[in-house]
Amino acid sequence: MTHETDDPVGDASMPRPVVASKRLYMRAFGCQMNVYDSERMGEQMSDLGYAETDDMADADLIVLNTCHIREKAAEKVYSELGRIRQIKSQREAQGKETVVTVAGCVAQAEGAEIVRRAPAVDLVVGPQSYHRLPELVHRTRLESRAIVDTSFPEESKFEKLPERSASRAGNRDLPRAATAFVTVQEGCDKFCTFCVVPYTRGAELSRPVARIADELKRLVSLGVREVTLLGQNVNGYHGEGPDGRAWTLAMLIRHLAQVAGIERLRYTTSHPRDMTEDLLAVHRDEPKLMPYLHLPFQAGADRILAAMNRKHTAADYLRLIERIRSARPDIALSTDIIVGFPGETEAEFKATLDLVEDVQFAQAYSFKYSARPGTPASTMDGQLDEAVKAERLQRLQDLLDRQQRSFNASCVGKTFPVLFEKTGRREGQLIGRSPYLQSVHAEAQSALLGRIIPVEIMAAGPNSLSGAVRAA
Ligand code: 5AD
């Protein structure tokens, strides 16, 4: 049995911090926002004495932070829950309790259905109510039935989450990490006909500028040098500024770039309709904003774009790319593309290939269309065979791979400022990021971790570059 809750629970039911150390296993599926949300959940639980573990069998609390964007992503959760059921019963035999939690977009979309399909689940919590995780976990111990909280509460989770700090980062990399994500905007009002996001993440909400700046400053004090601003429709950002007016993403970026110690800013994901002139101007004249833009176009044929409710044509997209390149000529472009949308003909698919040829991407993500329950496209006529979609995807990916290789190859001989983020697999090697978001491997002392160092690129692979550290 399950029940849904949307009642805020008062302080009396709040668990008190415990000293005894418990273990939390957290796994994020899907997008970068899930990585961010997972970190924030981990931080809350660390206040209650939970340290993170990579070993599920050792975990008192298991959280799967799930993705619903395509069928494959959602199905992964159920196969993982099968494995968890076994671990939970093995632990039970040893007298150990395990609280199994499904969070994220599958939780939001499927709610109590998850518990029916996977009775080992104790708690289902949606992306807008995970600030209640501590109290919900506590309640699973008091109640014999599973708890489902998929509400969109009045209070914003951002206002309720504890501040970020080194002590809360547990055994994760946060205190040492040079890069971090910060959610600035969430939800989407665009309603592309294939997409579940407007239903799972809800309506667009922008965090106030001051709160974002505070979070950024805290991260910088923990050693972070590069922050990626996250939002499902991030360039639709319209949060409250310090002057009480709604600020654009461009204004937010200019403001954050002033924070001492922050060296690089990025943002993702944008919609072509919201690439405003002021944002292009920031690309032109704010050196801390990295020359990389992820700008999905989804399909190259105007009829398909209209059926997707994208509200732009292929020509609009091309014109926009031209304007972006004239603002920032070296910008590296990335995109998302769907093949096999209902009714897509071979000629329409070719229009997608043509658009890719015209733009020349540094990097891209491409997917077979996946019918998602509740979305308008899922009931459209002309759903295509898997084999047709697979064959189109292969052709598209061959082209995208060639473009990525050629972009990487064009970097050989250049010297890039590289932010070193982590140690490589080989002794004495560090891995960092170029301004264009490529992974760069170089022989370097670990003292250079967290620093931006000139690296001359010597070789290019399909997915990364390697180079040699040059004196600054
Ligand atoms: N099928 C395939 N791909 C999808 N995406 C979103 N919904 C679907 C779907 N139903 C892709 C889009 C989006 C990216 C995050 O995932 O390309 O930009």
Ligand code: SF4
């Ligand atoms: Fe989904 Fe992006 Fe379209 Fe919003 S703009 S509905 S998140 S694909």
